[in-house]
Each structure stands twice: as structure tokens, then as C-alpha cells.
Amino acid sequence: MTVPFLDLKAINLSQGAELEAAFQRVLNSGWYILGQEVANFEQRFAAYCGAAQGIGVANGLDAIMLVLKASGIGPGDEVIVPSNTFIATWLAVSQCGATPVPVEPVEATYNLDPARVAAAITPRTKAIVPVHLYGQPADMDPLLALAEQHGLLVLEDAAQAHGARYRGRRTGSLGQAAAFSFYPGKNLGALGDAGGITTSDAALAERIRTYRNYGSQQKYHNLVQGFNSRLDEMQAAFLNVKLEALDAGNAQRRAIAARYTELLAGSGLLLPHVPDWAEPVWHLYVVRHPQRDALAAKLAEQGIGTIVHYPIAPHMQQAYAALGFQEGDFPIAEAIHREVLSLPIGPHMTLAQADQVAAAVRAALAAL
Missing domain, CATH: 3.90.1150.10 (Aspartate Aminotransferase, domain 1)
Structure with missing residues (x-):
């Protein structure tokens, strides 16, 4: 008997009736972008993580990029990233115009080595992006201490770590912000591309929401050169169902x-x-x-x-x-x-x- 790497069909059919009901609910609502389904999921997932704010976006790469952009990181800045990770972590830094600075992991855990991070900090360093690789949290306390010492942003790349805990605290509440992917194969996966951000910094959350929606807080009034990176109502409805499991x-x-x-x-x-x-x-x-x-x-x-x-x-x-x-x-x-x-x-x-x-x-x- 074969054993597939991951049976997405079985995962989704196990909640098939609920997912079909969610589809019908959105279809019949007549509202498909930034509506109640997104707002509900943002609130519920943020609460699950132990954060005050949730922002739904198009995918996990955009989640990282938008936090960096909203934090003012751009050309001339350096961002510390793991040397071993999926390339999206690096790409998000590059898309802001900043330079990814790779740092080697603790080999036993595959996650960022705080001692090597300390050695890589320069006057141009603006952020550290620890990846909770394979679903295991990085050692956050030493990284947070370094960040406080040097005035740096700590952005969790939690794309693989929905629900993981570090010293009893859930990922998504450990740094100033966290980026999640809801790609279908993730522990919390949509039925298409989707992503999210959690933070307890209300001002940062407001800037991210502005950037994700063409740089706009009011329709046709654009404050910054933003992006079109919004979690849609359908995927949010599916995620509201799947969060239960x-x-x-x-x-x-x-x-x-x-x-x-x-x-x-x-x-x-x-x-x-x-x-x-x-x-x-x-x-x-x-x-x-x-x-x-x-x-x-x-x-x-x-x-x-x-x-x-x-x-x-x-x-x-x-x-x-x-x-x-x-x-x-x-x-x-x-x-x-x-x-x-x-x-x-x-x-x-x-x-x-x-x-x-x-x-x-x-x-x-x-x-x-």
C-alpha cells in the first residue's frame, strides 16, 4: 500500500460539508473582497496566536514584505535571514529593496543561531527574520534581546508553524509581528493562495492594512504607493472552517x-x-x-x-x-x-x- 507525502484531498473532504456551506455563504453574500469573512478570520486567528491584530493578505511572501515595508525598511538596509530556508523569506527582503544577510543555523534545530546573528549585526541592520522552520520555533528570547539592544524589528516567519509554542507562548505573538502562509499544504491551509500577519502594534497594523490595499484607507485616496495583496472572502471563509480543526x-x-x-x-x-x-x-x-x-x-x-x-x-x-x-x-x-x-x-x-x-x-x- 502506498503512503502519499500529504493527502490534501482527504484533509479537505473531511470538512467538505462545512467548506461547501462556507462557499455558499460567500456566494450568496454578494461581497467578495475585504468583508465580514476576512474580518472574522483576522480576529479569530490573531486571538488564537495571542496577538491583538490580524491582517489577511494574499500569500506568505507578501506577508513578510508588507511588514518590512510598513516598518520603513528599504534600499540601503540589511535584514538578517536564515541561510537555510525557503527562498520566499529572502525574496520578501529583496522586494523591499533591502539586502538579505544570511546567517547560519544551530545545526541541531535548523533554526537561526543567536550567536551568529549577533556577529552579523551592522549599522545598516534593521530587522531579524527568524523562520520557525519545519514547524519548530526558533530560539526567540536571545534574538529579542539582541533586537532590543540594537533597536531592530523582529519579524517571525511563521509560515510553517501555525499553533507551535515557544516557552508556552504561541508563534505569532513572539516578535513585533509575524507572517503566516495559508498555502494549501500548510497546517492551516486554504484552498488556494492566502497569507496573514499578526501583531500587537496597532499603528503597524494600520500601516500594513494601508499597504495591502493600494496604499489606501479610503477608496480612491492613496496615501502611499501600496500593493494589491488582500485575503479574499472565499479563502477567509474556508480558513474560518479549517481553523476549527x-x-x-x-x-x-x-x-x-x-x-x-x-x-x-x-x-x-x-x-x-x-x-x-x-x-x-x-x-x-x-x-x-x-x-x-x-x-x-x-x-x-x-x-x-x-x-x-x-x-x-x-x-x-x-x-x-x-x-x-x-x-x-x-x-x-x-x-x-x-x-x-x-x-x-x-x-x-x-x-x-x-x-x-x-x-x-x-x-x-x-x-x-
């Missing part, structure tokens, strides 16, 4: 991750490390092996779906060739991107399927 889905992901960790101990794989202050939501369960590609191929032969998150570090992408980085400049990120493999995990995966995956992994490793 987020905690249960995260609990199942934790159960799958615990089973993997138990069954794959001593297998020769490098398994995820969870500090005692972190409560991950296991958007991904990522293992490492020096023969990653061969392992993935053997698992595919057994019907096990895997994905590499991510095969190329941002500094080695053609898109950032102009920054002049060379292979070897960020050896931890490069090693991670060569060796990581994501195993199947999701809210509708069963423990029996996790057992099947673990057995297939051990068989594949034995055959390498």
Missing part, C-alpha cells in the same frame, strides 16, 4: 512524529532534535542522511512519498547570483540542503501508515 490536526502530527522518532531511533538517520522549550507542530518531519537521493529513490520504489525541503540553499540559487556568494560560504546550510528528506506526515495519516513508512525506511537503509 487545526489543534486536532497538530495533535495527530505530533503523534506521527513521536512514532517516527521511536521507530527510527538507531537507524542511522539523523532525526529531529526538539529543545525542551519548543512545542513544534510538525509541519514537516525532516531526517538527514548523506545518501539522501538514493534513500528517497528506494522509498519511492516502495510507494512512500517524500519531498526535499529544500534541495538548493538560497545563496546558491541563480536568483541571488548578484550577491556574489560561492559554494562553501555557508557550509551548514549547504550540508543541510544536500542531506534532508521529509517523510510523510499530516493530520489524516494513521499510526499504521507511520509504522509502514518506518519499516520501509529501515529496509531502504539496509539496501543502500
